[in-house]
Amino acid sequence: MHVLITGAHGQLGSEIQRCVERGRSEIGPISDAWKVALIDYAGSADLDVSSIRSVDSWFESHDPYDVVINCAAMTNVDGCEKDFSRAFATNALGPMNLAIATERQGAKLVHVSTDYVFSGEESGARLESDVPCPISAYGRSKLAGEGLATSRNPRTFVVRTAWLYGLEGKNFVKTMLRLAQAHSRVTVVDDQVGNPTSASDLAHELLALSLTDAFGTFHATCEGTCSWADFAQAIFEEFGIECTVERCSSAEYLAAHPESAERPRFSALDSSSLYAVVPERMRTWRTALFSYRDSYKSHFGGNHA
Numbered sequence: 001m002h003v004l005i006t007g008a009h010g011q012l013g014s015e016i017q018r019c020v021e022r023g024r025s026e027i028g029p030i031s032d033a034w035k036v037a038l039i040d041y042a043g044s045a046d047l048d049v050s051s052i053r054s055v056d057s058w059f060e061s062h063d064p065y066d067v068v069i070n071c072a073a074m075t076n077v078d079g080c081e082k083d084f085s086r087a088f089a090t091n092a093l094g095p096m097n098l099a100i101a102t103e104r105q106g107a108k109l110v111h112v113s114t115d116y117v118f119s120g121e122e123s124g125a126r127l128e129s130d131v132p133c134p135i136s137a138y139g140r141s142k143l144a145g146e147g148l149a150t151s152r153n154p155r156t157f158v159v160r161t162a163w164l165y166g167l168e169g170k171n172f173v174k175t176m177l178r179l180a181q182a183h184s185r186v187t188v189v190d191d192q193v194g195n196p197t198s199a200s201d202l203a204h205e206l207l208a209l210s211l212t213d214a215f216g217t218f219h220a221t222c223e224g225t226c227s228w229a230d231f232a233q234a235i236f237e238e239f240g241i242e243c244t245v246e247r248c249s250s251a252e253y254l255a256a257h258p259e260s261a262e263r264p265r266f267s268a269l270d271s272s273s274l275y276a277v278v279p280e281r282m283r284t285w286r287t288a289l290f291s292y293r294d295s296y297k298s299h300f301g302g303n304h305a
């Protein structure tokens with residue numbers, strides 16, 4: 001099996017590499033098929049997914065692929081608002097370019113998307129059949145990417161995840177740990193609810209799903225929901241840090257940070273249809289956070305990332 005991971009140095013791409021090298025995620029062992037897979041890990045400097053030339057030249061200079069897992073994205077939600085053309089190029093044209101290249105080779109494309117394709121106005125966890133209605137430039141660019149990928153390669157999996165954190169790269173957990181080093185209290189939004197999701201759990205599901213032919217759209221998040229403020233509180237509890245979480249509303253946060261993008265109020269995803277294909281379930285967000293603390297401490301030692 002010849003596999004390409006794009007955006008390989010981001011938090012998800014790095015976690016996939018870690019899982020493959022160890023033969024397991026934090027959920028458990030991954031399939032033995034990955035032990036014998038030949039995997040190319042391409043960072044943004046090696047392969048710019050937004051450029052059809054870069055994608056074509058990469059595919060022309062490598063043996064045909066069986067699976068491509070697209071972890072490349074512009075994930076800076078506020079940055080996407082300011083530079084929609086770059087967001088669209090990366091998050092929409094990128095998956096389209098990969099879909100065209102993989103379709104030519106009969107390869108599968110695993111494309112990762114987001115809960116931010118939903119408006120967050122509805123109550124109840126969103127199903128794959130629910131109609132998306134993004135309220136941010138990031139969400140619009142990602143939704144366009146889903147459609148462009150699936151329309152160009154019928155052998156595409158779109159996997160929507162949420163509130164992702166891993167060991168490499170930037171994420172909310174690391175931001176809270178960093179802020180707590182300098183401040184005794186942090187102000188965090190309490191009226192946006194979602195599913196904090198471990199990159200290790202998501203990597204496990206992607207590696208398993210990509211061995212199947214169950215093409216289509218899936219939701220894949222850790223189980224359970226909380227607000228950002230609850231998440232911050234849990235991070236400080238798990239890491240044994242004394243830092244007070246001051247809860248604020250989205251309106252208060254927007255007033256203090258007028259340049260920031262609007263985010264969905266309730267963007268929880270229902271991942272149950274994934275488990276008809278991949279039996280190993282993702283953990284609860286709190287269980288995953290507990291084991292992330294151990295992974296974080298053994299990865300970074302006593303230092304913060």
Ligand SMILES: NC(=O)c1ccc[n+]([C@@H]2O[C@H](COP(=O)([O-])OP(=O)(O)OC[C@H]3O[C@@H](n4cnc5c(N)ncnc54)[C@H](OP(=O)(O)O)[C@@H]3O)[C@@H](O)[C@H]2O)c1
Binds near residue numbers: 009073075112161169
């Ligand atoms: N992070 C979240 O909370 C979250 C939530 C829901 C869904 N997702 C989705 O999950 C996926 C993985 O996210 P992540 O958190 O791992 O993101 P990440 O840490 O920001 O990594 C994204 C990677 O993509 C690379 N990249 C950016 N533009 C590129 C381009 N034009 N060509 C090739 N590579 C490019 C980046 O490289 P450079 O750093 O060199 O630019 C980076 O290494 C994305 O599809 C994202 O939309 C993430």
